[in-house]
Amino acid sequence: MNISFIGSGNVGGTLAKKLFQKGHKVFFGVRDVNSDKNINLKKELGSSIEINSIIDSIIKADIIYLATPWSAVEELIKSISSHLKNKILIDCTNPLKKDLSGLEVGHNTSGSEIIQNLAPECLVYKSFNTTGFNIMEDPILENRKSIMFFCSNDQKNRSVVAKLIEDIGFESLDVGPLSSARLLEPFALLWIQSAYKFGMGRDFSFGILRRK
Ligand SMILES: NC(=O)c1ccc[n+]([C@@H]2O[C@H](COP(=O)([O-])OP(=O)(O)OC[C@H]3O[C@@H](n4cnc5c(N)ncnc54)[C@H](OP(=O)(O)O)[C@@H]3O)[C@@H](O)[C@H]2O)c1
Incomplete structure (x- = not known):
């Protein structure tokens, strides 16, 4: 599968490297291919993950992960929306306030x-x-898989997205229509505030317990 990452930071960088290891063809779509940061990234990655302009990476991709700060999203999506027809876009962003106090x-x-x-x-x-990018690096804690939710109004590609979640090492859970993002975004804030405000640190995750 051809997968583009818009955002090569903590989340994009971690997921891209893991999906490449799983055999997917992976591209980063970046604002400035020739920035020092991206030239260094290219050196680090060698020929494994291509670095393209955002539009080129979208054109090549079946699936796009969006992993930028929320503050960039509106302008960015407006500028690429004409290239997104029938593309699967996995939105990893959280519309966080700058001080992480809310959404x-x-x-x-x-x-x-x-x-x-x-x-x-x-x-x-x-x-x-x-959950944090450090959990995405290794979602197995206490010998159990962490949970990763997904939601969408698309009906055709749910199993594709579930498989990508499982490729990273999570248990996937389909939580229905895209409006469920109204629950998943505050849920992210619960992880963030538990990590930074309530003393948990970043090395914990959520999982599902089922009565047999
Ligand atoms: N960090 C986590 O543990 C975590 C977990 C779950 C979800 N999230 C969410 O995931 C998103 C990314 O977080 P992160 O920690 O990965 O951020 P990050 O490390 O700061 O990386 C952000 C990436 O977005 C790119 N970017 C910034 N503005 C852009 C624009 N206008 N157009 C295209 N690319 C742009 C940056 O590229 P440049 O080099 O060009 O600046 C960088 O590659 C955020 O919305 C965050 O809330 C984060």
Whole structure:
């Protein structure tokens, strides 16, 4: 599968490297291919992961992961929406306030629904937002898989997204329509505040317990 990452930072960088190891063809889509940061990234990655302009990486991709700061999202999606028709876009962003005290949007909409409205023909999924990138690096804790939720209004590609989640090492859980992002974005804040405010640190995750 051809997968583009817009955002090569903590989340994009971690997931891209893991999906490459799983045999996917992976591209980074970056603002400035010739920035010092991206030239160094290219040296680090060798020929494993291509670095392209954002548009080139989208054109080549079947699936796009969005892993930028929320503050960049609106302008970015507006500028690429015409290239997103029928592309699966996995929105990993969280519409966080700068001081992490809360969310910029919520209750009656979500960051993912805002993206869907800006790119109506795109197949937007919300996922990979409810735990830290360090957990994405290795989602197995106490010999059990951490949970990764996903939601979307698309019906055709749910098993594809579930498989990508499982390729990273998570248990996947389908939580319905894209409006469930209204639950997943505050859930991310619960992880963040538990990590930084309530003393848990970053090395914990959520999992599902089932009565047999
Ligand atoms: N960190 C976590 O543990 C975590 C976990 C779950 C979800 N998230 C969410 O995932 C998103 C990314 O977080 P992160 O920690 O990976 O951030 P990060 O390490 O700061 O990386 C952000 C990436 O976005 C790129 N970027 C910034 N503005 C852009 C724009 N206008 N157009 C295209 N690319 C742009 C940056 O590229 P440049 O080099 O060009 O600046 C960089 O590669 C955030 O929304 C965050 O809330 C984070």
